[in-house]
Amino acid sequence: MMGIVNSFCFSMLGSIRFAGDLSPWLVIAAAGLGAVLVALIYLRESASLAAPYNYLLPALRASSVALVILVLAGPVWHRRYTVGTLGRIVFAVDQSESMSVDDSSADTASYNRLSRALRLLTGSSSQPGWLDTLSKSHDIDVVAFSSGDPITIWSTGDDVASGSASIPSSTAGRPSDNPTESGGLTGLVPSGVRTDLSSSLQMMQASGDGDAAGVGQSKAALVLMTDGRSNEGPSATDLATSLHSAGIEVHTIGIGSPDEPDDVMIVRVERPDTVAADGTLVGSIMVGQSGMDGRELSVRVESNLDGSVLWQSNVVSDGRSQQTVPFSIAVEPIVDRIHNQSVRGVQRSTEVLDLRAVVEPMLGESTTANNSFPFRTAASIRDRRMLILDGSSRWEVRYLRNLFERDPAWEVDTLLFGPGTDMPRLRRGSQSGEFPDSRESISRYDVVVLGEIPIDPFEATDAVRLREFVSRGGGLIVIDGRYDRIAPIANKFLSDLIPVRHQDRMITTVESLLPTAVGLDQPTFHIGGDPADLEPLWQQLPVPTTVAAVTAQEGAEVWAEVQDADAARSPWLVTRLFGAGRVFYLAADQTWRWRYKVADRFHARFWNQLVAAAMQPPYSSSDEYAAIGTDKIEYSPSESPVIRARLQDTGGKAVGDATVDALIIANDQVVATVPLSVDDPARGTYQGSAGMLAEGAYQIRIRASGFDASALQASTPIWVGQWNMSESSPVGLDASGLAEIASAGGGVYLHESSAAQILERLKPLSSGTIVDSDIVVWQSFYWFWAVIVLLGVEWLMRKRAGLV
Template identity: 55%
Template structure:
């Protein structure tokens, strides 16, 4: 029994259809106009009906020149459905050959299987008469439909595809198949079948993946494959490429602080990956403005990733840069635009397969203004001593340590502007960037001291509270600073003996917690770092975020690092005071990095540029593609008085053109400060300037640069065929996995999905009697009406 699926009208004439239609319309209009001269005296409807019939007959006659053809497709039996999904991520551009110019890419080879390459017919031509076939391309996001047999379009000779996807989401194509498949139809078939106990025999749909299996985005493809199997939908996979990792060396990541003192040292790590170069030296270097400022020969011993520490003299780099700013503009930071690069030394057999990862740009701000840190404690604990020593040695910091209480040199808290004294007023307090609050006795802090601390954080300052075993901070957290410190103490279990530290989901995502450099091993690193002997058992307050927890000997978990925004500032709470133990055998490697990164996270960055009227700054100098920049502005008039009632916009300029305008809202009218956030920006460099009501644009000269980096991609870190992943997906959906070298065997598994066929036929309307009789009928009706009207 046949069912008409589709009938389409095609035109096979030599003349273009638009030309034939135009000629027919003109001719019909001319005939109607001439005819109207004869019929205008007749009564309606003869006056207009007769010209219309003659004009229509003339138009149909001329339209024969377009060669109309009625194309019909009829399905006989039950068609099987097949979806071919082609991976178009960057790794599919690899040729798996030492000579890329003479070998097609993985994606090109996938297309050749479907369309044929001259030596063998393509799968689409083999299946399109018996199967319902779709071809889609995917990387990340929604797949793109390339061709479908249901469109009733000719088989393409090629697909306009580029292997440029930034990631591979194998689940996206499976999700498309699951969403488009009519499970009810299969259920009806099973219910009406005499063999109801074997739904697999009624399986009439399959998805075929052409991929190298490097799944690095989206949800689990194996879980979706299991769902497809329940819907009697098979998933097959064709592995493209070689299972041997090709020779490659590249820079995976650069780990540095966001800022450093302009006269200090920039210490960081380069994360290098290499495959096929074990035992062969490579040159790793860092460049500034095209000049090499650091380099080292490295001989990798094993394939994979390794960390290479480096240290640069910032002063010499800043001096070599053209840091001359326009007249009247002062800068507190100088941006160092650096590039890390790697290259093999000597001849590399097979060549470097991926050249785009041989260099990586990164930027660090060199601060020309020292940061100021206030440390307050009730005793000279080990934690306090090491923190004081760490930042006293750092030329980028000025540290004021205040120790007061019983058993110290100062029984009472001294107040004033000098070292060793707690700030006595808001102006002195505002000079600090961050405060570290230890176990200071609560009765030493006056009401004004508490007010200054709260106001300091509210206006954008950073506070780090370090708890201990003396229960002094507990009194503050339960009393006058309860709204500031983001935890509540557990009365039933005051302290826990800890055996390890563990990051939460939020902690894993924040760069602060990456002390090792390799984000893939961050969980393992924190599980092995020396845990504190004991911690205070606390609970996070509502709205606070827990970034790390301490696991007790009995398995009880308690927040170890808790944070919360408070006004314009941020507060961190540490439930123990034993990070100094991380120095064991590794000195400052992890301890110094943690505290530098913690302070960078808790503080607001300073204004990077200022002139007579405006100070301008951003929270960072480099952003990811999904991040927005926080812009901060301070306005003052000609008398250096704050202006807190202006309408202020931040202008983002790229290539000498304003690409975005960001309205800024008033932050603190008394200080004349404003703040706003940019939308998500395209990758590239931008300059930020300010426009404000009441100020001439030429007067506001200060500007600051920001950069937006490209999407961080795992796509090219490993490019060998991952046959294991594809095998798991195929097995989960009851399908088969084959390598591309034996892909033809998979075609034999697909053919039995269909028990029907498509019969296509063409009716040449321009040669058929249907069209001829239509013209004759029109003329006959016209003749009959002419006779009735008295014209004949």
């Protein structure tokens, strides 16, 4: 008889449930239909009566018929109320990728860690879960966390509001086996690429729980169910101490085995951001392993476009936790395949190589989710242009010019002027071999290298050109030297552009070159080897013999410093944004010395990466009317893509007065519209920021007033996501870390094998209980008295109306 149970909440005090065999909606529909039919039939008799008898009599008869039919639904009045004070418990379940490990040595090897944690809460067919045990006497929330804010997936508070008080049941398999299971628990799957153990503690701290805790006894508790592998966020131990002082206990349940499972993974891929379309993509793949000593690993790079294998190699695991595998791929065949799928009428200056590194899964691996690593590189089809300005042909300029002139993706213009050169006076104009004399002519370049030029030929108008060039997105690299010519130029013309102040002295006792913490995080300094060994590598490079002593201006970042014999440090590489562009300053000109015995191994890679960091990427796609581009092709979820566009009419004339929007498209649907503001009306350029986007792949197109949508075909792809394998290495249970958190929080640490003991700590938190009461309305005299009263009132009114 109780085969179907539905409920309708009327208030926090109670709700109506239906316990009949028939669907309550079917019975309600039948009652409504029956009431209408009875009212219509009755109206033929009462229509001639005076008000209110003409409508009250049919209404009374219809109501009584409806109540009789509703008996078939089995209405039950349910009430839930609290006696005493309930303790509050928050179960915080780790949902990160490391919880997908199934710990093959565990007794419950058929379940992964997340599934086992959920089974403790929901129970099984033979044993009730913790939620069932505690929900009658405690206010319970279950939240899932990885990084970011925790998400509530089940709460007794929600059940009280609905009157259902249902406890989610456990499935027989992994959580993903039944994603539609009730309660939102058994459909939970490991998905977070990072773990922030502090997030759930911060949530408790923000909620203010424990403020009203009784003396000597806490009324609230947080139970962390995790493997303890935290790689993001502040110290959970410090937060646990703060919660304990506020009257909130913090307990930890360790899920998993402390032993590292057998696994092989792709940890990271080192590669340049851009590469020439007819060049070679050279990089390295960092392969991590545990338990694979001496086994042969198959590593490859595939195209995400068609799945074809572009490079492959077999390596033998050397027993180290991580080893580097270099790769080299010809770019031109990949670009040709992409070109064959391009939209007609759209020209591209860059093509995105959408690739992934893969290590072949090995027998006995704990998980294969970390065996691939997607990455992208932009292949530059359009030649880049560089302008080098200097007052002499010093070694730094020679090697720099030769480096980029040999690169088919670059065009280099070198101007050596001043006393002792072939150009005593600086020639200005719009041709090669002349210093640009207009905004248009200097905008042809992507980056300008400013060396030690003499101050006499340099004029204020030249400084204006450089300032405009950088502010509009160009890159400027200033290379100082022993001639001390940059300081006068900076003081007289470019004090706001060059990000340092000179101290009128030179450092001649340099002991070492040291990247700062900020610099080590920049791809510019990743010039080879394991990133963990970057600092020692830089200290081994030949140091400059003479360095200009400078201090960084406000707002500038120091990426590297030199240290003298007295351990005093001075900036060597300083950078700052200026408008839409970026300026780099080097306090010495002797990076060419890095070529000693190793040729271009370090020198070429550093300069290519520094130039890439300095200049703004070009428009990646254009059609007859529009060009569009972004500052990068890959973004983290916290970054905001910068979108740039240029408009022109059929005659090629710039259009600088249109209303322009960028359309952000995912899965052929417009998911966001970004207004672009006018950047330069004379050039028809526009710019805007897209804000933070959800992880995924997007296409960006533009629409503009005065242009038909079918005419604007140019688009550019971007990807949002922070691919990071730190969540997968290591993955063994951190029991000591969890015990430390529990001790700081005044709680206990328990392994999952003895986790049931936590109930004895949680039960005393509550001094109350939740009472449920049901009144079977359809079997009670109240329901029948209601029908009798309606019929009785109808009979009295019929008598008064003269129908009886």
